[in-house]
Amino acid sequence: MFSTLQSKLFLFVTSAVALLALSIIYVSTKEARVVLSEREDIRAQNLTDNALLSIEAEYKDLLFFREKLIAERKKQLEDMVTLSIDIFKQYQRKSKEGKMSLAEAQKEAFAQIRQMRFDRGTGYFWVNDLTSPYPIMLMHPIQPYLEGKIFKDPRYNTTDSGENLLKAAVELVSRQEKGFIKYKWHKPNNEKSKTQLLPKISFVHIFKPWKLMIGAGIYLDDIEADVSNRLQTIKNDLKTIFKRTPLGADGYMFILDGNKRVVIHPWLPEGSTPTNINSLTGNLIVDDIINLPQRKARFLNYTWNKPQDPTNYTYAKKAYIRYFQPLDWYFAATLYLDEINAPQNKLIDKILIYTGSLFLIFTILSWFLMRRLTSPLKVLTSAVKDVNKENFQNAQAPIAGSREITTLGHTINEMYGLIREKISETERANAAKTIFMAMISHEIRTPLNAIIGFSELLYSQIENPEQLRSLKRILECGDSLLETINNVLDISAIEHGIEKTAHIDFNLKNMLNKISAVFQAKAEMKKDLNFVFEYEADLPLYFHSSSTWIRQIVINLLSNSFKFTSSGEIQLLIKRSPHQARDSHTAIDFIVRDTGIGISHENTEKILEPFSQEADYISRKFGGTGLGLYIVKNFIETLEGTFTISSEKDQGTCCTATIPLPLSSPENILKVQAEDTANLEEFHAHSLLVVDDSEDNRTLMHHKLKGIFDVIDFAENGKIACDLMEENNYEFILMDIQMPVMSGYEAVEKIRKMELQTKRQKSLIISLTAHAFDEERSKVLSSGFDDFISKPIKINDLLKCFIRLHTLYLK
Numbered sequence: 001m002f003s004t005l006q007s008k009l010f011l012f013v014t015s016a017v018a019l020l021a022l023s024i025i026y027v028s029t030k031e032a033r034v035v036l037s038e039r040e041d042i043r044a045q046n047l048t049d050n051a052l053l054s055i056e057a058e059y060k061d062l063l064f065f066r067e068k069l070i071a072e073r074k075k076q077l078e079d080m081v082t083l084s085i086d087i088f089k090q091y092q093r094k095s096k097e098g099k100m101s102l103a104e105a106q107k108e109a110f111a112q113i114r115q116m117r118f119d120r121g122t123g124y125f126w127v128n129d130l131t132s133p134y135p136i137m138l139m140h141p142i143q144p145y146l147e148g149k150i151f152k153d154p155r156y157n158t159t160d161s162g163e164n165l166l167k168a169a170v171e172l173v174s175r176q177e178k179g180f181i182k183y184k185w186h187k188p189n190n191e192k193s194k195t196q197l198l199p200k201i202s203f204v205h206i207f208k209p210w211k212l213m214i215g216a217g218i219y220l221d222d223i224e225a226d227v228s229n230r231l232q233t234i235k236n237d238l239k240t241i242f243k244r245t246p247l248g249a250d251g252y253m254f255i256l257d258g259n260k261r262v263v264i265h266p267w268l269p270e271g272s273t274p275t276n277i278n279s280l281t282g283n284l285i286v287d288d289i290i291n292l293p294q295r296k297a298r299f300l301n302y303t304w305n306k307p308q309d310p311t312n313y314t315y316a317k318k319a320y321i322r323y324f325q326p327l328d329w330y331f332a333a334t335l336y337l338d339e340i341n342a343p344q345n346k347l348i349d350k351i352l353i354y355t356g357s358l359f360l361i362f363t364i365l366s367w368f369l370m371r372r373l374t375s376p377l378k379v380l381t382s383a384v385k386d387v388n389k390e391n392f393q394n395a396q397a398p399i400a401g402s403r404e405i406t407t408l409g410h411t412i413n414e415m416y417g418l419i420r421e422k423i424s425e426t427e428r429a430n431a432a433k434t435i436f437m438a439m440i441s442h443e444i445r446t447p448l449n450a451i452i453g454f455s456e457l458l459y460s461q462i463e464n465p466e467q468l469r470s471l472k473r474i475l476e477c478g479d480s481l482l483e484t485i486n487n488v489l490d491i492s493a494i495e496h497g498i499e500k501t502a503h504i505d506f507n508l509k510n511m512l513n514k515i516s517a518v519f520q521a522k523a524e525m526k527k528d529l530n531f532v533f534e535y536e537a538d539l540p541l542y543f544h545s546s547s548t549w550i551r552q553i554v555i556n557l558l559s560n561s562f563k564f565t566s567s568g569e570i571q572l573l574i575k576r577s578p579h580q581a582r583d584s585h586t587a588i589d590f591i592v593r594d595t596g597i598g599i600s601h602e603n604t605e606k607i608l609e610p611f612s613q614e615a616d617y618i619s620r621k622f623g624g625t626g627l628g629l630y631i632v633k634n635f636i637e638t639l640e641g642t643f644t645i646s647s648e649k650d651q652g653t654c655c656t657a658t659i660p661l662p663l664s665s666p667e668n669i670l671k672v673q674a675e676d677t678a679n680l681e682e683f684h685a686h687s688l689l690v691v692d693d694s695e696d697n698r699t700l701m702h703h704k705l706k707g708i709f710d711v712i713d714f715a716e717n718g719k720i721a722c723d724l725m726e727e728n729n730y731e732f733i734l735m736d737i738q739m740p741v742m743s744g745y746e747a748v749e750k751i752r753k754m755e756l757q758t759k760r761q762k763s764l765i766i767s768l769t770a771h772a773f774d775e776e777r778s779k780v781l782s783s784g785f786d787d788f789i790s791k792p793i794k795i796n797d798l799l800k801c802f803i804r805l806h807t808l809y810l811k
Contacts, residue, residue, distance in 0.1 A: 718747025
């Protein structure tokens with residue numbers, strides 16, 4: 001009876017009005033609660049995040065303050081000991097000149113040094129001889145009973161490494177004449193320190209003419225006291241900030257430490273430990289707060305009092321927690337739930353009133369329009385529209401309604417099944433293609449590394465002009481082959497969906513200057529071609545983005561212009577774009593303009609397709625794969641930029657890439673400036689281990705690096721490398737990935753465990769691999785490697801990697 005669409009309309013229309021009204025009420029009230037709650041959640045989270053960022057910055061300043069104090073005090077200490085050495089030199093001169101005997105000179109020198117004080121009276125000088133293995137104390141103004149004593153007793157084994165302090169000091173000055181030593185000693189004029197050893201650092205200096213060692217030290221507890229005062233100032237500043245940051249009517253922010261003590265709270269005293277129980281969990285509230293980051297949760301619900309009702313602990317609250325590990329602090333922003341829900345309830349009341357009014361109006365109108373309603377068909381259409389990439393695998397069209405709609409639903413589901421089969425086939429093919437491309441990359445890059453590397457070595461050794469021209473041709477062909485491999489790999493990445501590459505801080509102008517120098521040399525080889533590079537004067541220099549992609553975009557655009565321009569001029573212009581960029585971003589126009597053969601209007605879209613050129617004769621005459629502009633366009637779009645081409649046949653071409661670039665922070669600018677000023681030619685290190693199963697690559701590394709490292713050892717696989725590491729500790733390790741017996745990944749894992757067990761200094765391990773995909777780089781860096789170099793290896797790139805790691809970890 002009700003099997004057709006028309007017969008069911010009568011039944012559906014009468015209920016549709018009520019269902020629609022209830023749906024509006026349900027969805028609207030639900031969304032209203034979510035939106036308003038999220039707004040308060042986001043504000044509270046932002047406040048805790050901002051507080052955390054603020055303390056992170058303050059903490060960095062605190063560390064810098066401590067290091068600065070120590071450096072200043074060490075300098076003062078060195079100056080005082082140098083002064084005492086000068087006094088000994090004066091009396092030595094008098095002895096030599098015959099003005100007094102040697103014994104008198106030594107006695108007078110000791111007497112003068114004995115009376116000297118510094119560091120508010122706690123600093124003094126002592127003198128001992130160089131007797132081995134345990135020296136004799138000759139003068140100690142604070143503890144004279146030590147004079148004439150041999151420091152052999154184990155209670156003087158108070159250096160950081162547990163050695164006898166005077167023995168270690170004498171060994172130090174014997175090796176390098178002077179230096180600093182850390183240990184523990186009693187502090188004068190301090191009752192507590194009579195039974196407690198305090199950390200101390202001393203500067204010791206040998207006086208060779210009399211075979212003496214003079215030393216003086218400072219106590220580090222004074223420095224830590226200054227640091228504690230600085231930390232208390234930070235706390236006071238946070239208290240002021242928290243008071244000025246309202247959270248609703250009664251909400252507030254507070255800080256606890258890992259010992260459950262109050263650091264900052266609007267009314268609880270500092271240092272106290274709250275003992276209130278969380279009625280929702282049965283635990284102490286402070287325990288729930290401290291355990292929250294371990295569960296990776298972001299907020300905690302509990303009950304508390306209000307300032308106007310201090311004895312009533314039944315008010316529901318929500319706390320947003322963040323943890324700062326260096327200080328073991330837990331930041332919390334708290335809101336009372338009744339304050340969050342109040343605006344929600346007002347909005348929901350309005351929604352009910354408006355929806356009720358609309359319900360009455362819609363009921364009347366539906367009576368006149370029910371014959372035209374196709375509710376089942378709309379339900380089916382809506383279901384189809386809601387299918388997207390995320391839920392397509394489980395998508396099913398609803399099978400309900402009349403015979404016509406049921407049949408349509410079955411047809412749609414059959415179509416979904418066919419599409420899913422095609423998607424699975426495509427994904428399998430893409431996975432196989434990725435594996436194939438990675439294998440091809442490895443198999444080509446490994447011999448190409450030897451070809452280019454040995455060619456570069458021969459180029460620096462051969463003087464015969466004809467042989468040099470042949471080698472130069474080999475290098476040019478090798479670079480051309482490497483460019484083709486990189487383009488094919490980029491295409492493979494694009495087809496699988498480009499993921500953002502690593503963003504770093506870099507000097508844009510310096511990078512473009514280096515690129516321009518290469519192309520300027522190319523232009524000079526052509527008599528009738530001029531190359532111009534301009535960087536707008538008021539444009540910032542330092543940005544935080546993908547320097548790799550930006551470099552490739554510029555190089556590809558310039559390479560195209562040089563390929564198709566035999567005379568005239570090629571310009572690289574870097575300007576501030578008139579287009580509005582986002583906050584903290586600068587929109588920059590990268591303009592490459594030439595006077596080459598140009599492109600016809602109808603072909604400007606064609607050349608942006610992969611493996612495409614304007615015409616077949618272009619490929620035959622100029623060469624190339626037709627991938628450059630396609631890669632450029634995809635890189636620019638991934639960086640949220642735009643790309644335009646303006647050209648006329650035989651009139652030249654102008655390509656403009658407009659890219660919004662984030663500015664570097666001031667502290668990161670200083671790091672980039674330090675790296676830019678690093679001198680590659682001056683880099684020198686002690687030891688290197690090269691691990692590679694290719695004898696060609698090992699030989700190549702030996703020739704390229706033999707003047708840079710004092711010791712270079714080689715291993716054919718990861719197992720041999722691990723055996724060498726048991727007997728040696730190398731500053732740097734160059735590790736191949738794919739090797740027989742034991743791979744690079746297995747070797748690095750074993751080396752890192754060995755370092756932890758033996759507590760030795762960490763070796764800096766750089767991956768050498770012929771794989772070039774970003775997935776491989778991510779895997780390498782997460783497996784214990786410190787950096788990543790792709791084959792073929794450029795010596796300057798490798799040196800920069802050495803310097804960067806040396807600066808970060810060894811200095």
